[in-house]
Amino acid sequence: MAPPECLFDHGDELGEGPVWDTRQQRLLWVDILAGRLLRAAPQPAAPVEVLEFGRPLGCAVPHVDGSTWLALSDGVWRLAAGAAQPTPIAQPPRAVHGPQHRFNDGKCDALGRFWLGTTLLDEAPGGGRLYCLDLDGQLHQVLDGITVSNGLGWSPDNRTFYYIDSPTRRVQAFDFDLASGQLGRGRTLIDFGEQPGVPDGLAVDSEGALWIAHWDGYRLSRWSAEGVLLAWVELPVARVTSCAFYGARLEQLLITTARVGLDDSARQAQPLAGRSFRLDPGVTGLAVSACRVRVPDHPQESA
Incomplete structure (x- = not known):
C-alpha cells in the first residue's frame, strides 16, 4: 500500500468517528471534546x-x-437537515449517566439501530457502558463495566459483532442476531x-477483515476474521483514532487522528497530528447503514 496522504487542511484536537454519508456523498466525523x-x-x-x-460530541450518524x-x-x-440546533431523542438514566460521563464511538447496524458507548471523563475503570438505540427509539443498555467504549462493527454476514474497550487492548467478537439485536457468546478475537x-476505532472491509486504528501506535492495521495480522500501514502521527471506507465503490479509506494530550515538543515533531488522511487500501469496504430509528413523540430516558 502507498503511504496515507493528508486529505483536508483541517486539524482536530480529537478527530473521531468518521462515516460516509452515501445519500449526501460526503464524509462526517467529529472533534469529540x-x-x-x-x-x-x-x-x-x-x-x-x-x-x-458547545459540549462533547462522541459520534454522529446520518439518518x-x-x-x-x-x-x-x-x-x-x-x-x-438545515437546522441550527438539535432536538433531544433519548438519554441514559441519570442514575448511571451524569455530568462525569460522555459518549464516545458509535455506529449503525444493518437494520439501522444506533449502537453507541460511553466513558467517564477521567476514563476511570468500569465506568462506561454500551447502549443500543432500537428502531422504536428506546435506548437499551447492552454491556456495562466498560472503561473506554470504542471501535465497533459487524461481519459481512451480520452474525458477528466486533467491539473494543480500549484499555483492555483486546478486540472482542460476539455472536450477533440481527433480527433481535441481541448479543450472544463473546470471545477475544x-x-x-x-x-x-492500544486499539481504538475500527472498520470492516468486504472480505471480512478488520482495520484497526492504533492510539499512540503510529499505525493502522488489518486483521483477518480469525484474528491474524495481515498488514499494517504507518502514519506520521501517534494518535490514530479511527477509519471509514468511502467513495463510489467504498474503495478509499479515511483515517482520523488526534493531537489532544500531546505536549509542545510532540506537536512540533508531529505537525500533521489531528489531520485526516486518505489511504488506497487495495480492497473495498463493507457498507455501513444509515440510522433508521423512528423519531419518538417525546424524548426517552432509558429504564
Missing part, C-alpha cells in the same frame, strides 16, 4: 463545514430522513500483545 461535527466532500483540500455544539443523529454528552439528539499502542 471540542463538540464539533465536521462535514466535507471527499476531495483533497475541500472546504470543511464545522458545526459547534435516512436526511437528518444527522448526534451522541452529545447527555444523550442522543437529532439535527434536522485479537489481543494486541506486543502491538504498539
Whole structure:
C-alpha cells in the first residue's frame, strides 16, 4: 500500500468517528471534546463545514430522513437537515449517566439501530457502558463495566459483532442476531500483545477483515476474521483514532487522528497530528447503514 496522504487542511484536537454519508456523498466525523461535527466532500483540500455544539460530541450518524443523529454528552439528539440546533431523542438514566460521563464511538447496524458507548471523563475503570438505540427509539443498555467504549462493527454476514474497550487492548467478537439485536457468546478475537499502542476505532472491509486504528501506535492495521495480522500501514502521527471506507465503490479509506494530550515538543515533531488522511487500501469496504430509528413523540430516558 502507498503511504496515507493528508486529505483536508483541517486539524482536530480529537478527530473521531468518521462515516460516509452515501445519500449526501460526503464524509462526517467529529472533534469529540471540542463538540464539533465536521462535514466535507471527499476531495483533497475541500472546504470543511464545522458545526459547534458547545459540549462533547462522541459520534454522529446520518439518518435516512436526511437528518444527522448526534451522541452529545447527555444523550442522543437529532439535527434536522438545515437546522441550527438539535432536538433531544433519548438519554441514559441519570442514575448511571451524569455530568462525569460522555459518549464516545458509535455506529449503525444493518437494520439501522444506533449502537453507541460511553466513558467517564477521567476514563476511570468500569465506568462506561454500551447502549443500543432500537428502531422504536428506546435506548437499551447492552454491556456495562466498560472503561473506554470504542471501535465497533459487524461481519459481512451480520452474525458477528466486533467491539473494543480500549484499555483492555483486546478486540472482542460476539455472536450477533440481527433480527433481535441481541448479543450472544463473546470471545477475544485479537489481543494486541506486543502491538504498539492500544486499539481504538475500527472498520470492516468486504472480505471480512478488520482495520484497526492504533492510539499512540503510529499505525493502522488489518486483521483477518480469525484474528491474524495481515498488514499494517504507518502514519506520521501517534494518535490514530479511527477509519471509514468511502467513495463510489467504498474503495478509499479515511483515517482520523488526534493531537489532544500531546505536549509542545510532540506537536512540533508531529505537525500533521489531528489531520485526516486518505489511504488506497487495495480492497473495498463493507457498507455501513444509515440510522433508521423512528423519531419518538417525546424524548426517552432509558429504564
